[in-house]
Each structure stands twice: as C-alpha cells, then as structure tokens.
Amino acid sequence: MQKRRRQGSAKENGKVATGGKKHAALVGIVMGSDTDYPTMSEAGKTLEKFGIAYEMEVLSAHRTPARAHEYATTALSRGLKVVIAAAGAAAHLAGVMAANTTLPVIGVPMATSTLNGLDALLATVQMPGGIPVATMAIDKAGAANAAIFAAEILGLSDPEIARKLVEHKEALARAVAEKNARLQKQLSEQK
Ligand code: C2R
Numbered sequence: 001m002q003k004r005r006r007q008g009s010a011k012e013n014g015k016v017a018t019g020g021k022k023h024a025a026l027v028g029i030v031m032g033s034d035t036d037y038p039t040m041s042e043a044g045k046t047l048e049k050f051g052i053a054y055e056m057e058v059l060s061a062h063r064t065p066a067r068a069h070e071y072a073t074t075a076l077s078r079g080l081k082v083v084i085a086a087a088g089a090a091a092h093l094a095g096v097m098a099a100n101t102t103l104p105v106i107g108v109p110m111a112t113s114t115l116n117g118l119d120a121l122l123a124t125v126q127m128p129g130g131i132p133v134a135t136m137a138i139d140k141a142g143a144a145n146a147a148i149f150a151a152e153i154l155g156l157s158d159p160e161i162a163r164k165l166v167e168h169k170e171a172l173a174r175a176v177a178e179k180n181a182r183l184q185k186q187l188s189e190q191k
Contacts, residue, residue, distance in 0.1 A: 009047035025055040027150050028080045030071060030097065032060045032087035034111050040086045042140050043108070046147030050164050052154060055080075057115040060087075061096035068093065072100030082150040085133075086143065088112030094133045106149055108142040 027047055031040050040056070047054045061068045075083055075097075085094035085102065086108040094107030107124035111117030117138035125135035134149060136142035148168070155162040 023053040024079045025053045026079070026154060027052055027054040027084060027147075028071070028075055028079045028082075029054055029056045030059050030068075030082045030086070030093065031056075032058070032091070032093050032110070033064075033112075034058050035112060036086050036088060037109060039139050039143050040084075040108070043084055043086075043147040046144045047150065049168075050147070050151040050161055051162065052147075052151060059093075062090075063094040065096075068096050071101055072097045075101045075103055082106065082153055084108065084146045084150060086110055086146075087124070088117065088120045089115075089123075094124050094135075095131065097128055098127065098131045098133050104153055105133050106146045107135045108146050109135070109138045111139045113182035145184040 029040060029043055029047075031037065037058075044054060044056060057071070059067045059071055072083070079105060082104050083097050084106045085097045087093040088110030089112060091107070091109055094105055098105040109117050109120035109124045111120070113119055121135070122139055124133055127133050134143045136149065148165075151161050151165055155165050
C-alpha cells in the first residue's frame with residue numbers, strides 16, 4: 001500500500017523549496033496507514049517551519065513487508081539522514097526501519113486502536129537491545145516532537161537549523177510568559 005509522496009507548490013517528490021532552490025529530502029516520514037496522516041501531517045508542518053526537506057509515504061511492515069525493507073535499506077543511499085516512523089496498534093514499523101538502516105529512527109505511536117495508543121507506545125519503545133528507536137509521545141505531540149528531534153539531529157551539522165531551534169525555544173518561553181501573565185491577571189481579578 002504505497003502512497004505517493006506529498007506534492008505541492010513548495011514541495012515536490014521529496015524536495016522542499018527553500019530560498020528558491022529545491023533540496024533533496026533529509027527526513028523520511030513513513031506511516032503504517034493513511035489513517036495516520038491527519039496526525040503525522042503535524043510532523044511535516046513542523047519540519048517545514050525548520051526549512052527541512054522531507055518525503056512522506058504510507059508503508060507497512062505487516063502489509064507491505066518487501067516495500068518496508070526496500071525503503072529502510074535504501075534510505076541512507078538516497079540521502080536521508082533521519083527516518084520518522086509512525087504506526088498504531090501492533091506497531092512494528094519503526095522497529096523494522098531501525099533493523100534495516102543505520103540511520104536514526106524516531107518512532108511515533110498512533111492512538112488509533114481501542115487501546116488509545118498504549119499498545120503502539122509499548123511496541124515502539126520496547127525494542128530489544130541493539131536496535132534503538134527514539135520513541136516520542138503518543139499522537140500529535142509525538143508527531144511534532146519527532147520533527148523537532150529530527151531538527152536537533154540535523155542541527156548538529158547545520159547552523160541554520162540550529163539557529164531556528166534556538167528561536168523555537170525562545171518562542172516557547174514567550175508563549176509560557178504570556179500564559180502566566182493571563183493567569184496572573186485572572187487571579188488578581190478574582191480577588
Ligand atoms: P488501518 O487504519 O489502515 O486499518 O490501520 C497503522 O499505522 C494504523 O495506525 C490501522 C493501524 O495499523 C497500523 N499499522 C501498523 C503497521 N502497519 C500498519 N502498526 C506496521 O507495519 O507496524
């Protein structure tokens with residue numbers, strides 16, 4: 001069940017336009033089903049904020065094992081630096097990616113099943129020794145964090161991404177200060 005990569009005016013065939021130039025994808029986002037896309041679009045949006053080119057594809061360790069194997073074994077030679085793998089329920093996709101590439105693999109458990117993602121969390125995080133998957137929080141927060149974590153990996157050798165990460169932290173701090181100011185105002189009005 002292979003899905004075509006996302007296309008758009010700014011992003012075609014795994015390339016994102018930054019400063020008028022198209023760049024090859026550095027991050028590969030894979031997900032077990034298109035039902036994961038509404039959540040995983042968050043990872044794409046976040047990577048775009050950091051100006052990081054990515055590709056996105058539906059593939060499954062269970063349903064398309066040959067394609068999953070091919071994706072992971074060619075990821076490095078195709079120029080990817082990080083793989084983000086999202087799956088729900090018996091989530092084996094991130095583990096299979098990690099088994100077949102030396103690239104860092106970030107797993108995002110999806111809350112798609114009757115167990116609300118706890119199954120996917122345990123399946124993703126409880127990797128046997130020797131095959132790590134950096135496991136994020138369940139669902140949207142995890143999707144966004146996967147992108148930020150990928151940016152942190154890439155930012156080690158890319159000053160522009162590193163600079164955007166500093167801005168990201170500053171924006172978080174400003175947002176918290178604003179929330180606190182609102183709360184303090186509310187508390188003083190209650191007195
Ligand atoms: P459907 O909505 O297509 O039935 O999929 C998907 O990630 C999705 O969250 C239900 C859930 O099954 C997950 N899935 C996996 C794998 N492939 C699909 N966990 C896998 O290979 O691990």
